[in-house]
Amino acid sequence: MSLRKTYPKKPEQVYFFGTCLVDMLYPEAGLAGMQLLRREGVNVIYPQNQTCCGQPAWNSGYRDEARRVALTQMACFPQAYPIVVPSGSCAGMMRHHYPALFHGTPQHDAALAFSDRVFELTEFLSRVLKITLSDLGEPVKVALHVSCSARREMGVAGEHQALLEQLKNVELVAQGRSEECCGFGGTFAVKHPEISAAMVEEKATELVATGADSLVSGDCGCLMNITGHLEHRNEKLRGSHIASFLWERTHAADS
Template sequence: MKVEIFIPCYIDQVYPETAFNSIKLLQKAGCEVVYNPAQTCCGEPAYSAGFWDEAKQMGLKFLEDFSEDCYIVTPSASCSGMIKNGYNDLFTNSTAHNRCRNIQGNIFELSDFLVNVLKKDYFGAELVGTAVYHEACSTVGEARLKEEPRQLLSQVGGLELVTVDDEDSSCGFGSSFAFKFAGMSAALSEQRVQSALTAKADYIISTDSGCLMQLQSYIDKHQLPIKTKHLADVLTSGWANI
C-alpha cells in the first residue's frame, strides 16, 4: 500500500528521530512510504491563534503538496484534526473545496491508520519499564481516538502500562496557550508529571509531540527521573538495525 507521510513542524524541528521512526514503522507494516520534501506546516498554530488568513495560505500549500488519491499518515492527532476539522472553516465553498474534501478523507493519525486501516497492532517492539499514557487533547477531542494507542502499546514486550486518574488531563501546551497563560500552563505540566511519578512510571507516552515537548521541558527543568516518548518511538524500540 502506498502512503504519503506528513511530518508536522514540531517533529521536523525538535524530534526528527520520531519522523524517521514513523517511516520505518509504516514500512514494517508493509507500506510504500512517500515523503514530499516541499511540505511545511498544516497551519494549525496560526489557525488556533486566530490568524485565519495566514492559516489559509499554509493550508493551500498543504493541499498542493499532497495528492487526492492516496492515504496520508501523520504522527500527530492535532495536525490530522486540523486538516479534517479546521480546514472546513478555511475552505468550505472556496475554489479548493473539492480538493480539500478529498484530502480530508485520506488523512489519518498514525495509530488510527495502523489499527483501523491496516488492522495491525504488533510490530515486535520491546521496551522494558513502566509507563503512563498521556491522552493529548487533540487525540481524544478531534481525532476521537482512545483505545487505538493503548491497543498498540499493549503489544510492546516488557512494557507495563499503568492507569492514573488524570491521564486525560491537559499538559498545558495548547499551542499559544502556553505563552498566553504561562503560569497555568506550568501548573498543568507539573500536575501531569507528578501524577506519573507517583505511579512510579519510567515513561510518559503520547501521540502528540507538542505535549511531549511541554512535559519534557518541565522534567528537564526539575531534573526528574522520568522520560517522555512518542508512540512511534515506542513501537520501534528494541528493533535490530533500527
C-alpha cells in the first residue's frame, strides 16, 4: 500500500467525507479542508447523509456491523467524483480496507470502484490540485506528527511535509522517533489504556523536546490523543489539524 502512481486531472467537483471525529470534535478542520479545495476552484459537495467510515467496527472484528455502515457511506457519493478525506486513517479504511470488507459479497465491485475514488486531503491538494500556498502568518516553529495510516497505508507523509514547507514563515522542527505510533489506535486506547498511556507519554515528551510552538497532524485521532495528554500535563504546546493550520496561514482575515 502506498501512494498511487497516477492521478486524475483537476476535477470540477469533489465530494468531501468529513469523518465522524472531525464532525463532532474538529469541525473547523473539515471546514478548512473544504475551503482550501474551494479556493482552488473546485466545487465541494458535503453529502448530509455521511456518518462514519466504519473503521471502529472493522478493527474490532464486527464485520457485519462495519459493512452496514460502509454501505451507507457508499450510497452518499453516487457520482464518479473524487472523495476527499481529511484523515489518513479514514481514507485508508475506505481506500484499502473496503475491498477486503466486501470481499465475497455482491457489493465487492462497487467497493473497488468506490475505493479507487478516495483521496487523503494533503494527497489531493498536492498531487491533483498542485496547490501553491502563500504564507501570511508570523514566523512559527512547527512539529509535524504523521499518523501511522497516513504514513504507511496512504503513503502521504511527504505530502504533509511538502505542504508545510511551502509556508515560508514555518520552520519544521525534527523530532525523535517521528515514525513511532502515538498510541491511539482507536479501540486500542480503550482496551489497553495503560499501554496507550505509556506510548502517548513518550510521544508527547519527544514533541515537547522539539521546542515547537505548534503541533500539526493530518489525523484527529492522534491529535485528540496527543493534545489531550499535553493539556493534562499542562504543556504549552497545542495542536491543530493540518487543514486548519494551512487555511489559517494562507487566507486573508477578511476573505
